[in-house]
Amino acid sequence: MTVRDCGTVDRMVTLFSRQYGKITAVAFGARRPKSSFAGCLQPFSHVDLLLARNRGGECIRQCEIIHGHRKLREELPRMVYATLVAEIVTELWPENEADSDVFELLVDVLFTLEERNPRVAAIAAAWQLLALAGFAPEYRRCVACGSVISLPAHFNIGAGGVMCPACGGSQTNFTEGQANLLAKFLTLDFRSPGRFTVNAAVLAELEKLLGQCLFYHLEKELKTWAFIQRFEQPGKG
Incomplete structure (x- = not known):
């Protein structure tokens, strides 16, 4: 809300x-x-x-x-990341279109944002919301020819995922570390997330890619995004 x-x-x-x-x-x-x-x-x-x-x-x-999730309003970093999740939902979903999967995700994410690293929880939630909105990224097969990708490879946001050298050129901006963390985030169960360690550099790369994907699909920058960088703190999920 x-x-x-x-x-x-x-x-x-x-x-x-x-x-x-x-x-x-x-x-x-x-x-x-x-x-x-x-x-x-x-x-x-x-x-x-x-x-x-x-x-x-x-x-x-x-x-x-x-x-009430009072903690999300009392601690500024948690409030900022909770606002990011809320803004993504507001922008991606139209009025009066029921989606029980989104509702259940939001209910679970709010608890996770209160108790765990809010940056990690918000980035994971954002990737899952993109997937629920129909923008799930392809990160193991070339989006052009379907061949299995050997990482690092080129991630083409407009095409929807990674591209092999024959289709996407020699640029390599998507690594195995990013693919593994993205897979973790896309499948994370917020009701029982467990304990896991996140590499700070890989998290920063995946967060940057997330921002680019959101900008591409929404055709604008989210109001919250500019504030996020101020509160970024590497840590454990």
Whole structure:
């Protein structure tokens, strides 16, 4: 859930639901001191809502907190990476298009962002979201001819993945280390991620590639992306 002020006392909430996908709704009077919404309509919260439709669209009638994820709002690095994940979902998915896989991923990722290295969790989540949106990268076979790739090789974002020397030229910007970490991220179970060590240099390379892929598919830079570099800290997943 992301929240912004609207009018003098209202709040505009963008949320992702299991049944209806991304929804934008107004919480009338939510900024009043005695509003019942004051404590529950917080960014990154998992909530149970009762919505109603009026002439202007959806409005929130009732709200009950399932899990507040307070830690994501209190620690700046975690807040930044949680915002990145939320922004990716907001940009990649249209309004009112249900996707239960995305919903379940978000529920699990929020817990991981609270408890583990938020940079690693957010990058892994971003790659999985790209895959769920239909932009899964090919990193073991040439996207042009289908031959098995010997890494390092050229990664062509526009083509959707790696290319052999015959199809993509001699440039090599995608390594075996990146392929292995990408495979780990794409298959990571956020409900039970386990403990694993991440090479800082490989993580930085894969994060750079992620940023390029997001820019290509969204045709713009995410607002959060410029802030991410300030908080990057290598560590364990």
